[in-house]
Amino acid sequence: MGIPAGLRDHLTKHDRQETIIDHGFKLNAGWWDRTLGKVSGGPVRNIDSTGESDRITRGGVFTLADEAITDSTGVGALRLLWHSLHWGTNDSNRGNGKRISTVATDPDRFGRLLRDAAEASRRDPDEAFRLLRPHRRPTIAHLGPGFFTKFLYFAGGGDPAHPSLIVDSRVLRTLNALSVEQGEVRSFKYLFGYGPQTYKDALAALHQLAQDATEELGRDVAPDEVERWAFGR
The missing domain is CATH 1.10.1670 (Endonuclease Iii, domain 2)
Structure with missing residues (x-):
């Protein structure tokens, strides 16, 4: 067929360069600076090699993946989460304020949880998924599968063979x-x-x-x- x-x-x-690596949206760094405040994982900035400071791209978010796994404190994982969420919501940042407020209640615990999920995403998508939604509700309130699978995807660092x-x-x-x-x-x-x-x-x-x-x-x-x-x- x-x-x-x-x-x-x-x-x-x-090709993949166009549809994946360069795929991005307007960056609203000011909103993130104001809303994150002192919550770990900021600032949210353009971190790819395009030189365009006003966009956030898949390729840029990919560069944060390895730190999300190697940083045992979980700060690197939170940084990947914030960039993934901004990319995922574009300039509207719809729902991100609630997600930030949830993480702010215990950033150390949630950061380490996200680090574990990022690591699992590279070898066992089912385990990674269950870490972030073990039962009928997500572990991090307001972060459902439509958005946390973006985080699991970006944790692959752009590897075409990444399973999540x-x-x-x-x-x-x-x-x-x-x-x-x-x-x-x-x-x-x-x-x-x-x-x-x-x-x-x-x-x-x-x-x-x-x-x-x-x-x-x-x-x-x-x-x-x-x-x-x-x-x-």
Whole structure:
């Protein structure tokens, strides 16, 4: 059957540098300076090599990944979280004030938890997911899977083979639509506040599409390229 026509067209017209590394939004450093205050992990700044101080890009956030894992204090993980959230919410910063307020109640504990999740994201996405949502509610209030999977994704540092990907409601809607188009039942019941099995299934679908695209197009296609297409479909 091959990969979806829209995905084929997207991957033919765009390479990973354009759709992933350079993918970014307006940076609102002032909002973060005011709202973070003395909470660990600041400041939020552009840290890629583009020289554009007013944007925050995937490529820039990737540079914070290794410190998020090697810094045992958890400060590096908080820095990655804040940058991931700003990238994920664009200039609106919707919901980020509540997330910051939650972390501020115990930044040391939450920072170490995030460090452990970042480390797990590189070898076991299910373990990483369960650290941040062990039951029906997220460990960090207001930080649900649609956003903490962004953190888990960025913890890979831009490695195309990183197993943890962004899975939000828009990605799940696309995966649902593909299953219907193929004559199957909807694959994913919950688009928001979903659990670890949904994450596992979505990762499997995205990785499979990337593998199929690699074989069909004759170039290495990373799973995050498929995620980018699924988000914008």
